[in-house]
Amino acid sequence: MAKDKKPRRPRAETPKGFRDYFGVDVTERKAMLDRIAEVYHRYGYDPLETSAVETVEALGKFLPDVDRPNEGVFAWQEEDSDWVALRYDLTAPLARVAAQFRNDLPNPYRRYAMGPVWRNEKPGPGRFRQFYQCDADTVGAASVAADAEICAMLSDALETVGIPRGDYVVRVNNRKVLNGVMEVAGVLDPADPSKFEAERGIVLRAIDKLDRLGEAGVRALLGEGRKDDSGDFTDGAKLSEAQAEVVMGFMAARRETGAETCARLRELVAGSAMGAQGVDELETIATLLDAQGYGPDRIILDPSVVRGLGYYTGPVFEAELTFEILDEKGRPRQFGSVAGGGRYDDLVKRFTGQEVR
Incomplete structure (x- = not known):
C-alpha cells in the first residue's frame, strides 16, 4: 500500500522581481522621502494619496511598448466583470482624480504623491516589479x-x-x-x-x-x-x-x-x-x-x-x-x-x- 505523501511545505522566498526591506533601509528611505516632500511643500504642492488599485479603463493604454491595456500591469477581473489593476505609476491615478473632483479642486491643481507602484515586467538588475515613485504634477496650467x-x-x-x-x-x-x-x-x-x-x-x-x-x-x-x-x-x-x-x-x-x-x-x-x-x-x-x-x-x-x-x-x-x-x-x-x-x-x-x- 502506497504511503500518503506529506503536504509540500511552501518555500520561504521572495517572489521574483520583489524584495524585502529591513531596519536601516526603511528608516533611510523614509528620511529621504521626508526631505523630498519638504522641497515639494516649499514650491506649494499639496500631498495626495490615491488607491493602489485603479480600473483598467482608467489606467488606459499608457505603458510603453504594449498593445493591451492590462499588459504590463497586475490586473484581475472583478465579479461584476470590471477589470482592475495595481497602479503602474502615480500619474494615471492623478488624471482620474482631476476629472472626478474637478469641481472641488483648485485651478491650477498642484499635487505630489509618493508610494509604491507595480509593473508586471521582466525583472533585471536594479529593475524591480515594485518600486517607489515621488511624483509631482500641475493640472490646469497652460504655460x-x-x-x-x-x-x-x-x-x-x-x-x-x-x-x-x-x-x-x-x-x-x-x-x-x-x-x-x-x-x-x-x-x-x-x-x-x-x-x-x-x-x-x-x-x-x-x-x-x-x-x-x-x-x-x-x-x-x-x-x-x-x-x-x-x-x-x-x-x-x-x-x-x-x-x-x-x-x-x-x-x-x-x-x-x-x-x-x-x-x-x-x-x-x-x-x-x-x-x-x-x-x-x-x-x-x-x-x-x-x-x-x-x-x-x-x-x-x-x-x-x-x-x-x-x-x-x-x-x-x-x-x-x-x-x-x-x-x-x-x-x-x-x-x-x-x-x-x-x-x-x-x-x-x-x-x-x-x-x-
Missing part, C-alpha cells in the same frame, strides 16, 4: 512656466537628498520639436496623425536607445533593422537615408548654450508649425531657468531625450546621475536615469472630453 518649475524643483530635490551639483544633470526636450522633425522627415502627417504611427514608434524607441546602441545602432533601427549580439533581429522604421539623416541631425543638435541649441533646432524644423512652437517653448523654459540661476551645471537642453510613454504632448525631461558605479561583476558603469516626466495635456481629456493642460 510652460509650470514645466520649468518642475525641472527646477527636481534639481532642488536631488541636491536636498545629498546628490551634489556636478553628479547629476536634468535634460530637457520637447516632443513638439521631435514631431516637427518627423514632419520634415515625412513620417508625420498633421492632417492624419494615425498615418506612419508604427514607424514613429520605432523612431522614438530608437532615439531612446542612443546611449546604449550608439549612433550606428540607432541608424540601423531607423533603416532596415538591427541584429543584436545574440542574433535576434529587430525590424527598423524603413526610413530612407535622407529621412534618417534628418532624425540623426535632430539628436546631434545640442550646442554649448540653450540659445544655440534652439537656433539649430529651429533650422531642423523649418516648415513645421508644430516644431516651431516646440522650439519657442524650449526657449521660454531655458530663459526662465537661467533667470533663476539654474545653469548648464544643473539643467540643459538635450534633443536626445524623448521619453518612452506615448501620452507626452510637449516638454519632456529626464534626470541622470553622472557618476560611475560598479555593476554586479565589478565593471564601471554610469548610474544613469533616476527620474523623468513631461507634459501630457490629453490625459485628463480622456475622462472629461475637455482639454485640460
Whole structure:
C-alpha cells in the first residue's frame, strides 16, 4: 500500500522581481522621502494619496511598448466583470482624480504623491516589479512656466537628498520639436496623425536607445533593422537615408548654450508649425531657468531625450546621475536615469472630453 505523501511545505522566498526591506533601509528611505516632500511643500504642492488599485479603463493604454491595456500591469477581473489593476505609476491615478473632483479642486491643481507602484515586467538588475515613485504634477496650467518649475524643483530635490551639483544633470526636450522633425522627415502627417504611427514608434524607441546602441545602432533601427549580439533581429522604421539623416541631425543638435541649441533646432524644423512652437517653448523654459540661476551645471537642453510613454504632448525631461558605479561583476558603469516626466495635456481629456493642460 502506497504511503500518503506529506503536504509540500511552501518555500520561504521572495517572489521574483520583489524584495524585502529591513531596519536601516526603511528608516533611510523614509528620511529621504521626508526631505523630498519638504522641497515639494516649499514650491506649494499639496500631498495626495490615491488607491493602489485603479480600473483598467482608467489606467488606459499608457505603458510603453504594449498593445493591451492590462499588459504590463497586475490586473484581475472583478465579479461584476470590471477589470482592475495595481497602479503602474502615480500619474494615471492623478488624471482620474482631476476629472472626478474637478469641481472641488483648485485651478491650477498642484499635487505630489509618493508610494509604491507595480509593473508586471521582466525583472533585471536594479529593475524591480515594485518600486517607489515621488511624483509631482500641475493640472490646469497652460504655460510652460509650470514645466520649468518642475525641472527646477527636481534639481532642488536631488541636491536636498545629498546628490551634489556636478553628479547629476536634468535634460530637457520637447516632443513638439521631435514631431516637427518627423514632419520634415515625412513620417508625420498633421492632417492624419494615425498615418506612419508604427514607424514613429520605432523612431522614438530608437532615439531612446542612443546611449546604449550608439549612433550606428540607432541608424540601423531607423533603416532596415538591427541584429543584436545574440542574433535576434529587430525590424527598423524603413526610413530612407535622407529621412534618417534628418532624425540623426535632430539628436546631434545640442550646442554649448540653450540659445544655440534652439537656433539649430529651429533650422531642423523649418516648415513645421508644430516644431516651431516646440522650439519657442524650449526657449521660454531655458530663459526662465537661467533667470533663476539654474545653469548648464544643473539643467540643459538635450534633443536626445524623448521619453518612452506615448501620452507626452510637449516638454519632456529626464534626470541622470553622472557618476560611475560598479555593476554586479565589478565593471564601471554610469548610474544613469533616476527620474523623468513631461507634459501630457490629453490625459485628463480622456475622462472629461475637455482639454485640460
